[in-house]
Amino acid sequence: MGGAVSAGEDNDDLIDNLKEAYYIRTDLVERAFRAIDRADYYLDEYRDNAYKDLAWRHGNIHLSAPCIYSEVMEALELHPGLSFLNLGSGTGYLSTMVGLILGPFGVNHGIELHADVIEYAYQKLDSFIKTSDSFDKFEFCEPSFVVGNCLEIPPESRHYDRVYCGAGVQKEHEEYMKNLLKVGGILVMPLEEKLTKIVRTGLSSWETKKIISVSFAPLVLPKHSPKSKPKMAPLPKYEVRTLQELARICIRHTLRVTTDGGDGQARGRGSSFSVGRGLAAAGLHKYGPRFKRRRVHRRHCNTLMLATRQVVAGGGMAPEAEERDEEEEEEEKETGELLRPQPAVNILRERILGLPLPEPLKMYLLYYREK
Structure with missing residues (x-):
């Protein structure tokens, strides 16, 4: 599934095309897509295909087409503080984008059938945290992944505000998926060849909307003999944040949203942890780390x-x-060469490194990043 929009030269071009085709419709989703380069989730030898609106698979590693992910992100109606469950979390690309919106007080869980894909997802997550400027421009809800079959989740597991399934759901499993939701929650999944949005409006009431036609590989059914007990796949545990972690989140937030305008007055101080707040005052692009690129100037020439x-x-x-x-x-x-893109300055990182603090504390505020 894919090919709905033309290929881009880089991640920004791809997002521009998705916006033009009206797959991306809200600023919040656009920020998340621009903040994470899709090519970073490809194997190096396949990066040239990253900005095409096509699905990609190599062994157990799989990425859906960008137009599908954008429809999913829009349908989930995400905002800070929600709990999210990704069934078939794969490379972690979608979960990481979701984490940029959920903020530090959300819940971001994923379950994946293949252990090697979980290892790949954690490698990509570690690289994002340590090397991406986007990490310092958002309040991030780090995803947690476990290995297991999503059809073997214990019935006593917690319910979630938002659930996405990245495989085709058979009609007989529809009720199972719906019961993973809290009241008021949203489930997005491929059901009978349609990407479907289901809202739980009450304990036993639902609203269903078909979004677009899709083609997904079906869910892998659990394998066990009739005499054996089903193997349960426990979801990640919900852990209360330590006081130390809360202090780090608060300090980073304060540094991010407060900018000195040269007159000694604090700028952009807010009382809530909102995505991207204060970035405009800091001179950053509101959609995260956007690079300055030379574009073709389209001009109407009279003579x-x-x-x-x-x-x-x-x-x-x-x-x-x-x-x-x-x-x-x-x-x-x-x-003798074209001008190269100039990356934006990471204001938060510069501010932290300029503080009169011991180096270990600075590194902790930078979320354990390597120097």
Whole structure:
């Protein structure tokens, strides 16, 4: 399933295409998609295909098409503080994007059938935390994954605000999936070749909406003999945060949303832990780490005039913009290569490193990142 939008040159191009096709419709979902490069979840030899709107599989590792993930994210109606369960969590790409929205006081759990995929997902999660600037621009709910079959979850397990299943659900398992939800919760899953959104409106009442046609591999049924007891797959435990962790979250939040404007006054101080708050005051792109890229300027030319081997476009760009383009072209001629993207400054990291604190404490505030 996929191919609904054209391929992009990079992650931002892919998101632009998904927005243009109206798969991404809200700012919150757009921020999450821009913050995580889809190619980081591919094996290196397949990265060239990462920005195509196509599913990808290699062995047990699987990623759905970007248009599917965007429809799922929109249908889940996420906001900070919710609990989320990902059935068939795979590489952790979706769970990580969800974690950027849930914030530090949400719950982010996943269950995956294959142990090697769980190991791959934790490698990608560790890389995101240690190397991605996006981690410092969001309040993050770190996902936890366990190995098991999602059809063997103990009946006494907790219920969740949001549930997503990444495999085709047979009609006989629909009730099982619905009972994983809290009242008021939302379940999104492929059901009878349709991506389906189900809202639990009461203890025994539901609202169902078909979103788009999809083609998913079916759920893998549990394997056990009739005489043996079913093997249960316990979900991750819910752990109350320590006082130390709460202090780190609070300090990072304060540093993130407070910016000195040069007059000694604090800027952007808020009372709630909201996604991306204060980033505009800090001079950051509101959708996370966006790179400055040279784009093709589309101009309507009223007249073209040739003069001294130069083409002058009438009714086009402003003189200042044309001068900037000429300067860039001169720089390219001198260096012999195209201008490279310049990453945005990580304001939070700079502020933490500038604090008069012992190095171990700075590293803890940077969430155990390696220097």
